[in-house]
Amino acid sequence: MVKPVLARIAHPVEKLFDRVFLRREPERVVIDPYLGYATPEEILLRGRVLTSLRRTTPSPEASWWVNLRQMAGLFFTREVSERTIRVGEATAVSDEEGYFTLHLPRGDAAPGWFAAEAEIDGGESATLEALVVGDAPFLVISDIDDTVMETGAYSLVRNLWTSLTGNALTRHVFPDAVALMKGFEAAGAPIFFVSSSPWNLHYFLRRIFERHGLPKAPVFLRDLGISRTQFISGTHGDHKGAAIDSLLAAHPGVPVMLVGDTGQHDPKVYLAAAERHPGRIVRVILREPGKGADKRDRARIAALEDRGIKVDHGPSYDGFSAALPD
Incomplete structure (x- = not known):
């Protein structure tokens, strides 16, 4: 309220x-x-x-x-x-x-x-x-902060410092994320990025992604403006969940992989998406930054696995294949 x-x-x-x-x-x-x-x-x-x-x-x-x-x-x-x-x-x-x-x-x-x-x-x-998108083996929906690019989003102070005092040439993109995304691209999978960053950063993020060789992809960012009915456009989870819903509706019948991290409640958001779209999400890949997954995230990972969804998680994406689960 x-x-x-x-x-x-x-x-x-x-x-x-x-x-x-x-x-x-x-x-x-x-x-x-x-x-x-x-x-x-x-x-x-x-x-x-x-x-x-x-x-x-x-x-x-x-x-x-x-x-x-x-x-x-x-x-x-x-x-x-x-x-x-x-x-x-x-x-x-x-x-x-x-x-x-x-x-x-x-x-x-x-x-x-x-x-x-x-x-x-x-x-x-x-x-x-x-x-x-034409015929695609699967769809990839990926977070950005601490998934593809290091921001320290799990810490508000660190996130603000990193986001506001770096530039397009100094921001750190994870090499393992680049390799993973290029693997998806080579497999013929279209990629979409979702972030709680504001739309003001759209061009800024494109420059960073191009510099590091990430595949060109649509980005779903967040409106931080004030409207008659909304003071900032919902929560991080609401925004990411709505973007996932829109992309699944836009590509009916296509299996979906979700890529993210445990620093900003991605396991919670992805579990909720799997519950809303039974059978559509076939794999989840999670980076564990900082101190790693907490007790609640471990429980959500287990709940995803109980639904038959393959979950890969660890401190890096090294060793994770860019393919549909067997």
């Missing part, structure tokens, strides 16, 4: 701030493109309308203070609502936080990356991309 009450208080305050300090309607706007995905019927192109794009200029020698200022700058965006975005005959209107999703008929789109040029009223066009 606390978050809806906070939302009712904070939302009008935020709107008043916008009217007083940002009351001028922007003359030109831009699209911040996000990687989308497809369902059997549609291609979903995603993005956000802003007054300008925020990007960092990383240097390996940059001080923590320079990195902090640049990372903080990614969050000082001005979102633009009620702008119409078009791709052919398909249109979408940006919401109060600037987000939009264009729904295009899938038609005979070939498997792979679909690209289309999106036009926007009073702004620059942008290329939007979406992953169209």
Whole structure:
């Protein structure tokens, strides 16, 4: 009950701030493109309308203070609502936080990356991309924090320090995670990433992933904005569970592997997903950072195994194959 009450208080305050300090309607706007995905019927192109794009200029020698200022700058965006975005005959209107999703008929789109040029009223066009999955042996849905990239998410202080004082050249990506993801890619499995990080970091994360050779993949991030009914968009588990549900619905009948860690309640989230989708999740792979799995996580791992789901877990992914269980 606390978050809806906070939302009712904070939302009008935020709107008043916008009217007083940002009351001028922007003359030109831009699209911040996000990687989308497809369902059997549609291609979903995603993005956000802003007054300008925020990007960092990383240097390996940059001080923590320079990195902090640049990372903080990614969050000082001005979102633009009620702008119409078009791709052919398909249109979408940006919401109060600037987000939009264009729904295009899938038609005979070939498997792979679909690209289309999106036009926007009073702004620059942008290329939007979406992953169209064809026949796939299985689907991979992976966490990011302490799964693929070291953040120390199991410790709030460590997580904030790592996230805000590093840059795209200094952030540590686990080599074993890169090897695992490349193995999935070689097996023909499409990959999707889910994280509680905000959408402001979408381009930042893409740069890191590209630098380390991770497969190109859609990312599901989190809206930290304030709406009329929500003070920050749910919990970590709610966000990750909703993304898993959306991806399973978008790829009916395809077996699913879930990759994560024990530092941010992934066993709890993955067990709940397995209970909601009996028979769909066939394997779970978990890194055990920090002190490793606690008593509750060990119980959830056992519960996953009791459902016939193969669970691989340990301090690293070394030795874990990127294949369906026998």
